[in-house]
Amino acid sequence: MSTVVLLFVTGLGLGALYFLVASGLSLSYGLMGVLNFAHGSFLTLGAFAGWEVARRTGADSWWTFLLSILIGAAVGALFAAFTELVLIRRLYERHIEQVLITVGLSLATVALFEGIWGTDPVFIDGPAWFSQTTSLLGAQIPNDRFISIIAAALVLLGMVLFLKRTRYGMIIRAGVENRSMVTALGIDVRKAFTLVFTIGGAAAGLGGVLASHYFGYVSPLLGGSLLIFAFIVTVIGGLGSLTGAAVASVVVALLQQFANFYLFGTGDFVVVIALALVLLFRPSGLLGRKS
Amino acid sequence: MTTSETDIEQTGAPGPDSSGSAESANDGGASTGGSGTNVPGRDTKRAGGKALLKWGAGGAAVVLLGLLPLLNLSLPGVLPGPTYTPGSLQLLAMCMLMAAAALSYHMLLGVAGLLSFGHALYFGAGVYGLAIILDNLDIPLLPAMGLTLLLVIVLAHVVGAVSLRVAGIPFAMVTLAFAEAGSVLVGRNPGGASGGEEGLALATDNLPDFLVGVVNTRNLYWLALAVLVLVFAIVTWVQYSRAGHVASAVRENELRVRVIGLQPYLIKLLVFVVGGVLASLVGMVYLLLQSGAVPRSVSADFTITLLVMVVLGGVGSRWGAVVGGVFYTLLDQRLTSLANSEAIAGLPDVLRIPLSEPLFILGTLFILVVLFLPGGLTGAAKRFGRGRKAGRRGEETDNARAVLEDAA
Numbered sequence: 001m002s003t004v005v006l007l008f009v010t011g012l013g014l015g016a017l018y019f020l021v022a023s024g025l026s027l028s029y030g031l032m033g034v035l036n037f038a039h040g041s042f043l044t045l046g047a048f049a050g051w052e053v054a055r056r057t058g059a060d061s062w063w064t065f066l067l068s069i070l071i072g073a074a075v076g077a078l079f080a081a082f083t084e085l086v087l088i089r090r091l092y093e094r095h096i097e098q099v100l101i102t103v104g105l106s107l108a109t110v111a112l113f114e115g116i117w118g119t120d121p122v123f124i125d126g127p128a129w130f131s132q133t134t135s136l137l138g139a140q141i142p143n144d145r146f147i148s149i150i151a152a153a154l155v156l157l158g159m160v161l162f163l164k165r166t167r168y169g170m171i172i173r174a175g176v177e178n179r180s181m182v183t184a185l186g187i188d189v190r191k192a193f194t195l196v197f198t199i200g201g202a203a204a205g206l207g208g209v210l211a212s213h214y215f216g217y218v219s220p221l222l223g224g225s226l227l228i229f230a231f232i233v234t235v236i237g238g239l240g241s242l243t244g245a246a247v248a249s250v251v252v253a254l255l256q257q258f259a260n261f262y263l264f265g266t267g268d269f270v271v272v273i274a275l276a277l278v279l280l281f282r283p284s285g286l287l288g289r290k291s
Numbered sequence: 292m293t294t295s296e297t298d299i300e301q302t303g304a305p306g307p308d309s310s311g312s313a314e315s316a317n318d319g320g321a322s323t324g325g326s327g328t329n330v331p332g333r334d335t336k337r338a339g340g341k342a343l344l345k346w347g348a349g350g351a352a353v354v355l356l357g358l359l360p361l362l363n364l365s366l367p368g369v370l371p372g373p374t375y376t377p378g379s380l381q382l383l384a385m386c387m388l389m390a391a392a393a394l395s396y397h398m399l400l401g402v403a404g405l406l407s408f409g410h411a412l413y414f415g416a417g418v419y420g421l422a423i424i425l426d427n428l429d430i431p432l433l434p435a436m437g438l439t440l441l442l443v444i445v446l447a448h449v450v451g452a453v454s455l456r457v458a459g460i461p462f463a464m465v466t467l468a469f470a471e472a473g474s475v476l477v478g479r480n481p482g483g484a485s486g487g488e489e490g491l492a493l494a495t496d497n498l499p500d501f502l503v504g505v506v507n508t509r510n511l512y513w514l515a516l517a518v519l520v521l522v523f524a525i526v527t528w529v530q531y532s533r534a535g536h537v538a539s540a541v542r543e544n545e546l547r548v549r550v551i552g553l554q555p556y557l558i559k560l561l562v563f564v565v566g567g568v569l570a571s572l573v574g575m576v577y578l579l580l581q582s583g584a585v586p587r588s589v590s591a592d593f594t595i596t597l598l599v600m601v602v603l604g605g606v607g608s609r610w611g612a613v614v615g616g617v618f619y620t621l622l623d624q625r626l627t628s629l630a631n632s633e634a635i636a637g638l639p640d641v642l643r644i645p646l647s648e649p650l651f652i653l654g655t656l657f658i659l660v661v662l663f664l665p666g667g668l669t670g671a672a673k674r675f676g677r678g679r680k681a682g683r684r685g686e687e688t689d690n691a692r693a694v695l696e697d698a699a
Contacts, residue, residue: 033460035464087658091662094692094695094696095459095460096406096696097661097692097695099406100657101658103595103599104599104655104658105654105658106654107595107599107650107653107654108650108653108654110650111650112644112645112648112651115645115647115648115651224591231467232468234464235461235464239461268472269476272468272472275468279454279456279457280453280456
């Protein structure tokens with residue numbers, strides 16, 4: 001029983017990280033049709049920014065941790081906004097070229113990160129509480145799991161409130177639904193593009209700082225490895241659906257954790273098989289619209 | 292070369308698209324491919340003289356490349372030594388293999404409009420499949436290659452059948468996921484078969500002697516040349532066959548193809564499988580040339596490298612894929628030796644760090660090509676060669692852009 005609880009909470013923590021990456025991907029695909037291969041770089045840069053903050057201000061205080069989260073999210077947001085304004089916007093409506101641009105950006109930035117911070121993983125420390133465990137239903141659970149889960153839940157709540165309650169949120173939802181109609185109403189939908197990209201970048205940067213605590217290290221390849229699972233999550237959840245991304249993040253991460261433990265470390269393959277099954281029986285994803 | 296180009300333009304002048312490339316003539320045939328047979332026939336006749344010259348030039352280039360190991364030519368700055376030295380031959384052979392791999396990717400992106408991010412899976416299946424079979428079974432090279440091909444055909448059918456349930460960008464994500472599963476499998480080193488991160492050394496016991504060792508690099512060079520010619524011939528044949536025309540038609544307008552009563556799914560699967568099989572063939576020769584399998588050959592990075600080659604050379608053009616593959620490989624090699632040179636080590640950090648990362652420079656170059664040179668190198672060369680006289684600038688650009696957008 002305690003093993004199941006441990007696997008469950010660890011899976012939720014991993015799912016939280018997937019969600020932080022996948023939410024931005026899914027929203028920007030839903031609204032703009034852009035598949036962003038550089039999204040992993042937003043995450044990696046956020047993680048390194050958080051690490052630099054922790055390194056310079058003493059690693060084990062809660063204030064440092066909060067500051068590193070804020071800086072990580074801000075750096076991710078700035079990088080994303082820059083990408084959208086300088087590179088993506090020029091190729092408006094040419095989706096494949098946008099994908100190619102983000103592929104090039106991802107190549108170039110990962111190489112740059114390797115040049116600056118080296119190719120080896122950099123190990124990271126948080127507040128002392130992170131390395132302790134909490135007893136829950138007989139299972140000893142590492143505390144950093146809870147931080148990821150709480151942060152992802154807050155981000156999900158914030159995004160839902162933003163999308164449902166604010167004017168820009170309405171424009172974004174309407175844009176996902178039918179972009180030409182929004183444009184026909186005289187609304188400059190491009191502002192919403194930049195906004196969605198920035199929000200996605202902030203979530204990815206935040207996810208980067210949390211992922212560095214979850215895994216215990218930062219490396220230039222951190223973003224790329226999470227990005228692939230985020231792709232799988234967005235396809236399974238349904239492209240463009242925030243709720244779908246949330247549900248699929250949890251499902252994929254739990255499948256992965258349980259398969260890794262009970263099926264001899266086959267978690268990654270089970271996830272790909274799940275993807276194949278979803279494609280065979282529901283090509284638009286769990287919560288995606290039928291196309 | 293310039294004179295023969297002008298000759299072509301003068302001899303085959305009548306039609307409006309006579310100055311276009313063979314590819315654009317093919318596209319003209321493709322959009323009508325299902326409805327009548329006489330129209331492509333006329334196109335072929337008109338492009339006939341031009342095509343003959345092109346093939347002649349291609350044949351001469353192949354003969355010249357075949358003679359290189361016997362000649363003593365130096366290309367300082369491009370090749371590490373005279374052309375007969377193993378180092379230069381190794382690099383040239385690598386260029387030709389990458390060109391062939393890029394051609395197999397062109398089958399997917401340029402012909403059928405499939406933006407796959409999982410092409411490395413088939414290349415890697417060729418590399419690792421052959422390496423593992425040679426390592427574990429006591430059979431000669433050719434049967435081992437046949438067995439690998441058989442496995443790749445099955446793999447490509449299974450993955451293709453599932454991935455092609457979706458199209459466009461979701462297809463890209465799904466193929467990436469499958470390739471990643473392959474990459475993870477190789478990294479896990481199941482039963483010690485793949486060697487994990489270390490890679491796998493080539494077992495030479497059952498190989499013919501003339502393919503083993505540095506002394507025989509020129510045999511491997513000729514083998515690489517043969518593979519490039521073979522892959523080019525197969526890609527050309529498939530592209531101009533009825534199936535190839537239907538594939539281009541599917542790329543341009545899938546709904547119309549379906550209305551005519553053809554099945555886009557099967558055609559796309561066919562192109563996907565042929566592209567995968569060709570990639571695995573190149574992978575097998577790559578294994579022999581490198582005398583070992585490394586995990587990079589099955590990674591997502593390798594697929595992205597192929598994509599970069601095709602886009603750098605010019606999307607939708609076979610010569611573009613070849614040029615892109617050669618150019619990328621040479622540039623990568625040059626940039627790596629630049630990164631380790633003393634001139635770079637002395638620079639301040641702001642310059643030294645970006646310049647010592649070949650992938651940073653290649654990635655930036657790639658972004659610039661996508662933004663400002665959508666026809667790639669071949670498109671730019673054609674425009675430059677024709678000058679401004681005809682007022683048809685940007686045709687290749689438009690063609691490449693159209694091919695890319697059809698993939699979405």
